[in-house]
Amino acid sequence: MRGKALSQVDAAGSVIRQDGAKTVVELHGDWTVETIGSTDADLRRVEETTAPGDIVIDLTHLGRVDTAGAFIIGRVTRRCGEPDGDFHFIGDHPTARRLIEEVRARTTVCSEEAPPTFGFGKALARIGAGLEAMAREILDTLGFLGRTMITGVTSLFVPSRLRLTPTIWAMEEVGVNAMPIIATLSFFIGAVVAYMGANLLQSLGFSVFTVELVGIAVLREFGVLITAIMLAGRSDSAFTAQIGAMKMQQEVDAMRVLGLDPFEVLVLPRVIACTLMAPLLTFGAMISGVFGGMLVAWSAQDISPSLFITRFHEQLDWSHFLVGMSKAPVFGLVVAIIGCRQGMQVGGDVESLGRRVTASVVQSIFAVIVLEALFAMLYLELGI
Amino acid sequence: MTQDALISVRDLRTAFGPHVIHENLDLDIRRGEILGLVGGSGTGKTVLLNTILGLKQPDGGDVFFEGHRYGGLSVAERRKVNSRWGVLFQNGALFTSLTVRENVMAPLREHVSMPPALMEEIAGMKIGLAGLSPEAADRYPSELSGGMRKRAALARALALDPDILFLDEPTAGLDPIGAAAFDSLILELSQALGLTVLMITHDLDSLHAICDRVAVLADKKVEAVAPIEALMRNPHPWIQEYFHGPRGRAALAGQGG
Structure with a gap:
């Protein structure tokens, strides 16, 4: 019986025979959750093809039985008006009858899951729902930005309400700790730009223009873009996860x-930290990127560092640097706002945390790239 | 080691760094009994449970399951042993990304081969067995109340028809009516299915109502294991305080004893 070492379970089996008008189901072996899988189809057939009153279950040879076994045995007679009547059973078993009744009394019939529907209309509906959700997200994010701004302005007037320690902590986390990876990435981007230009410019005989190429590309675009994307991947996801976990634990409540x-x-501390640190990180990224380009120019095209720096000073306008720097706080703000908002949207379950972190990174990178394009158009029109 | 002990803990030592929690701890869980485990906060009740479950390596001593040292079992044997255990964790520990029905089906999918339709039927049966309504089956754990979550977790613990049920504070956070219903459910199930139950609880009413024996964790070991009436005569100061403090007396009065 119960408690027997688990390795000694006999397979469940059933023999179905006709005895006059009655259909007798003879049960053999142990009927436990591990063994009953194979008997399902046979018993279902008996249940469906035999008049419910004519089913007799023979318990004589039944071994162990547990609730799952009792359920499947009891299922055979469930359509009868008197499913546990004595006329359904022959043979003795110490626990089976009681267990079958117990299980039947407590079984609830679960509703069937609705089958998934497909079709053209459904596809259109999904597209529509997606677009609506996107519009809503943009609106909500703007609302969140507004609310953060109001909080920020309020704490300008009441500086004591500004949380200095969390702000400094966030600045360290977002800024100082991100510097090495951003500098490294930017170094390689600068080097790659220099390499790309090197071949083409050399073949035209203008290899010295590599300086302008690296300078403009890194100062105007890549320095700030690398920073923004790293902030999105690194800090934004951390913001969402931190705030989201606090939301899940009801800390926010x-x-x-x-x-x-x-x-x-x-x-607010995170938004301030991100907005302030983004320009500093961008500056670091610019220096590192230009340095990478300079090394490549030196090694691949024999442009000495002193020549590189002199030409850099003479040929490049300050405006390139300022254009790049002007974008940095905007990107920092956007990334922090999206990260914090998604964190606040986390619900009670783990899945929503994962979904929100993903959405947060995707949205912030998307926003950075779109803003980058808008800035490019803006500065083109302004002629800067 | 007594013959009828299903699980035996011998000379257990648990320490977190210099902080020793258990020292020379012995405990036997007999086949078919409902054993309550009580102890002050921080005496390591949950740690002891985790050690018995093999979730935590003991720092000394052994856990025996039917006379076999748990640590000496092969992976396959351990899997078999695990499939005979049902555990109700303190906070339910339901998989939040699955519905209640899918939660109950998870151990079935893992350990048993049977047609999916039957699996769903059995999951529905277990959900009913744990006292949940069918509407709860398709809800996610985050949509359930605390009591329903406990019941859903119990349904999952019962999924594989375990021989042993481990319950970590099953009635904590339930209202008295819900707690009493949960107690009688566990008692009923243990009688109907011949379950062995180890129950960590602070609920004196539960101890009185359903536990065959109660083990007291104090002074880093199991200070006493006895039926509750015998235990109440135990002179140990903490036990006296526990059972004869205001709450202990109230629970006793409620039992009519």
């Missing part, structure tokens, strides 16, 4: 109840 404004405590 606890703050509200204690009279703390989550925007003031959680969002």
Whole structure:
């Protein structure tokens, strides 16, 4: 019986024979959750093809039985008006009858899951829902930006409400700790730009223009873009995960109840840190990128560093640097806003945390690239 | 080692760094009994449970399952042993990305081969067995109340028809009516299915109502294991305080004893 070492389970089997008008189902072996899988089809056939009142279950040879076994045995007679009547059973078993009744009394019939539907209309509906969700996201993000701004302006007038320690902590996390990886990436981007230009310019005899190429590309675009994308991948996802985990543990609710404004405590420090650190990181990225380009120019095209730097000073306008730097705080702000907003959207389950972190990174990179394009158009029109 | 012990813990030592939690701890869980485990906060009840379950390596001593040292079992044997255990964790530990029905089906899918339709039927049966309504089956854990979550977790613990059920504070956070219903459900199930139950609880009513024996964790070991009436006569100060403090007396009065 129960408690027998698990390796000694006999396979469940059934022999079905006709005895006059009755259909007798003879049960053999152990009927437990591990063994009953193979008997399902046979018993279903008996249940469906025999008049419910004519089914007799022979328990004589039945071994162990557990609730799953009791369920499947009891299922055979469930369509009968008196499913546990004595006329359904022959043979003795110490626990089977009781277990079958117990299980039947407690079984609930679960509703069938609705089958998934497909079709053209469905596809259109999904596209529509997707577009609507996107519009809503943009609106909500703008609303979140507005609310953060108001909180920020309020704490300008009441500086004591600005959380200095979390802000500094976030600055270290977002800025100082991100510097090495951003500098490294930017170094390689600068080097790659120099290499790309090197071949073409050399064949035209203008290899010295590599300096302008590297300078303009890194100062105007790549320095700030690398920074923004790294912020999106590194800090934005961390913001969403941190705030989201706090949301899941009801920490955010606890703050509200204690009279703390989550925007003031959680969002504003991160937004300020990100907005302030983005230009500094961008500056670091620019230096590192130009340095990478300079090394390549030196090694591949014999442009000495002193020549590189002199030409860099003479030929490049300050405007390129300023254009790049002007974009940095905007990107930092956008990335922080999206990260914090998605964090606040996390619900009670782990899955929503994962979904929100993904959405946060995708949205912030998307926003950075779109803004980058808008900036390019803007500065083109302004002639800078 | 007594013959009828299903699980035996011998000379267990648990320490987190210099902080020793268990020292020379012995415990036997007998076949078919409902054993309550009580102890003050921080005496390592959940740690002891995790050690018995093999989730935590003991720092000394052994856990025996039907006389076999748990640590000496092969991976396949361990899997078999695990399939005979049902565990209800303190917070339910349901998989949040699955519905209740899918949660109950998860151990079935893993350990048993049977047609999916039958699996769904059995999952539905277990959900009913745990006292949940059918509508709860297609909901996600985050949409359930605390009591329903406990019941859903119990349904999952019962999925494989375990021989042993481990319950970590099953009635904590339930209202008294819900807690009493949960107690009688466990008692009923253990009688109907011949379950062995190890139950960590602070609920004195549960101890009185359903536990055959109660083990007390104090002074880093199991201070006493006895039926509750015998335990109440135990002179150990913590046990006296526990059972004869205001709450202990109230629970006793409620039992009519």
